[in-house]
Amino acid sequence: MVHALEEIHRLLTSAGRLIDIHPVAQASPVEIHQGGITHLAGLLDVRQWCVDYQEADKALTEVVQRGLFAVEGKGLFDSLTYYGSVPEMRTSLHESLDKFARDAESAVVDLPQVEALMGPAQAMMDAAGSGAELRIRERIHIARLRPT
Amino acid sequence: MGIVVDPEGNEARALLDMAEFGGQHVLEVGCGDGRVTWGYADRAARVTAIEPSAKQIALARERLPVQLQDRLEFRAIAFEEFAATSPPSVFDIVLLSSSLC
Numbered sequence: 001m002v003h004a005l006e007e008i009h010r011l012l013t014s015a016g017r018l019i020d021i022h023p024v025a026q027a028s029p030v031e032i033h034q035g036g037i038t039h040l041a042g043l044l045d046v047r048q049w050c051v052d053y054q055e056a057d058k059a060l061t062e063v064v065q066r067g068l069f070a071v072e073g074k075g076l077f078d079s080l081t082y083y084g085s086v087p088e089m090r091t092s093l094h095e096s097l098d099k100f101a102r103d104a105e106s107a108v109v110d111l112p113q114v115e116a117l118m119g120p121a122q123a124m125m126d127a128a129g130s131g132a133e134l135r136i137r138e139r140i141h142i143a144r145l146r147p148t
Numbered sequence: 149m150g151i152v153v154d155p156e157g158n159e160a161r162a163l164l165d166m167a168e169f170g171g172q173h174v175l176e177v178g179c180g181d182g183r184v185t186w187g188y189a190d191r192a193a194r195v196t197a198i199e200p201s202a203k204q205i206a207l208a209r210e211r212l213p214v215q216l217q218d219r220l221e222f223r224a225i226a227f228e229e230f231a232a233t234s235p236p237s238v239f240d241i242v243l244l245s246s247s248l249c
Binding site: 004007008010011012013014015016017018019020021022023073075077078079080081082083084088092140142143144 | 150151152153154155156158159161162163165166167175177184227228231234236237238239240241242243244245246
């Protein structure tokens with residue numbers, strides 16, 4: 001990751017900027033939203049993702065400490081992903097986990113934890129009836145850095 | 149209904165608040181199917197969006213609006229390979245879309 005940031009430093013003009021966006025390493029709420037009210041169905045433990053996100057944070061910290069980049073601004077926002085059904089969410093999460101297991105040597109695949117979310121989510125969706133929205137809320141970090 | 153990511157546009161809003169894309173030459177690393185790209189590309193002078201997955205790049209190209217075709221290039225290539233063949237000091241903005249991980 002540090003090498004990639006060194007390469008980015010090389011590719012940027014002297015007045016250029018690096019914008020980094022990546023999810024925060026924390027659990028993501030699985031929500032049922034209906035009529036302006038949000039109910040928590042469970043928390044998605046994203047240890048599979050977090051390991052890499054924490055490494056990304058470390059790499060950014062390292063290049064800033066080395067004086068390669070300086071942080072100009074940073075912030076947080078929520079990104080919501082909506083699913084048409086619980087089975088659709090299950091399939092999507094399984095695909096994501098499969099991808100991370102292939103891509104990241106550090107991936108810790110926790111399918112039982114994902115599966116444990118499905119029952120409560122389905123029960124809450126059934127109870128909520130039509131118009132209920134199923135979504136996952138992900139906290140995202142954004143930062144702007146300038147090459148020094 | 150299918151899967152819908154960030155219909156509220158929170159990501160594009162945060163991105164536009166964080167950087168001035170007007171007239172800039174942008175490299176987006178890990179562009180996926182172009183979902184983030186559409187949020188700023190109309191403001192940039194030129195965008196090179198790269199992604200190692202050929203399947204995702206094919207989706208991005210399918211969705212590329214006609215009015216952006218002259219300034220936006222999608223390439224199916226890993227960052228390491230792209231960087232190794234790129235000259236220095238060519239981009240005003242490099243955007244990492246969850247791609248440092």
